Amino acid sequence: MVDDSVPDQLQCTTCLLPMQYQSKMDGKFLWQCFKCGKKYFVSENIDDNIEESWSPPR
Numbered sequence: 580m581v582d583d584s585v586p587d588q589l590q591c592t593t594c595l596l597p598m599q600y601q602s603k604m605d606g607k608f609l610w611q612c613f614k615c616g617k618k619y620f621v622s623e624n625i626d627d628n629i630e631e632s633w634s635p636p637r
């Protein structure tokens with residue numbers, strides 16, 4: 580069973596802090612860590628498919 584709703588919460592693997600849900604882009608939910616700027620793209624139709632993107636604050 581796959582729950583296709585927005586995940587309740589994601590945790591930054593670097594800071595171990597809760598990440599903030601930003602927006603939905605190209606069928607993926609974008610989450611970002613407010614501290615280090617790490618981004619997670621969570622697919623809405625594939626379970627546990629999380630992409631990491633690093634974009635440190637300037």
Ligand SMILES: [Zn+2]
Nearest residue numbers: 591594612615
């Ligand atoms: Zn972080």
